[in-house]
Amino acid sequence: MTQLQTNTASATAGSTATAAFLEVRGLTVKFPTDDGVVSAVNGMDFALDRGQTLGIVGESGSGKSVTSQALMGLLKGTSAQVTGQAVFQGKDLVTLPESAMRQLRGRNIGMIFQDPLSALHPFYTVGHQIAEAYLVHNKASKKQARAAAVDMLGRVGIPSPEQRYDEYPHHFSGGMRQRAMIAMALICEPELLIADEPTTALDVTVQAQILDLMSELQEETNSALILITHDLGVVAEVCDDVLVMYGGQCVESGPVDNIFYDTQHPYTLGLLNSMPTLNSAAGQLNPIPGQPPSLLDLPRGCIFSARCQYAELVGDGVCASQRPEPRVDDGHGKRCHLSGPQIVTIRNSR
């Protein structure tokens, strides 16, 4: 379902006739600063259905978290300039006023953050914070909210939830805290869950448990999940579709198997190659040379061209001077000047 498409093309082609559950088109986020305008997200397009999991991958500063915050409306009231469209259940999250957005937050869209210790309020009990999320959106007594929170704590696998309810975040272990965060995000059973690097701050052993838990609960509630991560292993494990971000742009997107086994973009190839494997030669890592472009001053051509080893294959300096248009082939999209056969040659040569 994830598609890379220009907003003009899709709008005129009327491909939105079958309205998706969440459809993002041309989402752009700019932050004016003293040094100039930071273009954090530059025209994101994707769609998502209920029950599906979309992985958004990319390195730090590629615009993953800003994308999620724009969807949550958390950038409203800041200096950020958000444009484009993000239609969720018929409502455009970009233009929706803050008061209406607040009704959606927590009830229809839940969010899990990276570091559960700093994301939980240190002065309130874990249970209170979960019950609070329930009380905002439900007409319920404090007693009912408590019961709902205790039940939710149990569902996310926290032992003796009745006692744990009255404990503070600092009494919890890292994994338990993230479970509590999940309980908080899911207590109103939102149809869309955005998880921003939910396992990054956790031990490897706990990571798998948290991912399993999220998948389980997602299946129970048939919700859609956007999983933001820089961990390709996590993506392979839980995602249906993947969107690879670089410099605030989606450079490749498609079903997870296509991304891993039919990689179309040199950046994605670089990411996959930089993952350490058990049989990689002599313990050497394979980083992508160079640095991501400055978001203050994006290159005129392909955003990745400065680091791309295959730019000469295209020739004539096309990569450095022309921004590649998105090309979609059977649900698998990419922004690259290289032709299909060229990419296959590159893949096979590695």
Added chain:
Amino acid sequence: MMTFILRRTGSLVLLLAAVSFITFTLFQLGPSDPAAAACGQECTPERVAEARVALGMDQPFLVQYIDYIRGFFSSRMIGAPGAQTLCEWPCLGKSFQTNENVADIIGRSLPYTFSMAIGALVLWTITGVGLGLLAALRKGTPVDKFIVGAASVGVSLPIPVTGLFLLLLFVNQLHLLPFTTNEINSPFGPQGPGAWVANYLLPWIALAVLFSASYIRVTRTNMIETFGEDFIRTARAKGLAPRTVTFKHGVRAGITPVVTMLGMDIGLLLGGAVLTEQIFSVPGLGFTAVHAAISGDLPVTMAITMLAAFFVIVANVAVDLAYAAIDPRVRLQ
């Protein structure tokens, strides 16, 4: 909890002992001669010597000190042999100047100091925290800049300047407020709370201008930092109303440094706001202490110094308890 209170009480006693000993020693080393002062002008050396005996200052230093401390635990006799009078428990000695029981002098001065402290405290806490919070919420806007600018001006205005200016303007020129009188020292007195407020309003404002400036800056800085915390983002992501996010989640977390400041300032202020009491002629502890120190009245100076130390220490304990109430992470096991 019990061990906490016991430990703090123990350190309180030790600190008071140290403060009293140091004050006592400083007084002995000082240039003033209380006996000569008590004896009055045109005093013969013989009369000065008599006065010295009457004040007990002929005794060795340590004997004097121990005698003084004894008064904390029981009544004792004071004066020259043959002319002794009873100083009832709690005996803080008798004024070298008026021979009045020091405990009575303190008892008389305290209501003035309390009256001045409590109003000023309420006023500067509300304006300081309120404006600081407003500046934080409107960060970078003209409102913020104006508040920060006003705070910089306020903090650099000394009490003699603001105090005299307020007196000149409201009492002398506009005749809006009466000049402070020492007949009013409680809102429950015969003149009623209105007269009490009118009497102390100017000293409150003078103190509030000075103190709220630093409260504005501390509140603003801490609130801006707190509003950037992840848990504030979480609170918004839950769909909470902005008011709930600001106050329940933001202010409670960002206010702790202000509580510390408040505790320290309460302690300091109860020890007597010397300058303010002087300017507004409020006969509180600070006013009394200055006059006692100038005239070499050791027992009064001692008592007020120790009382001030006591207030500061008690305020510190109160801050610790308040911290535990606000932040569960420092809660005692």
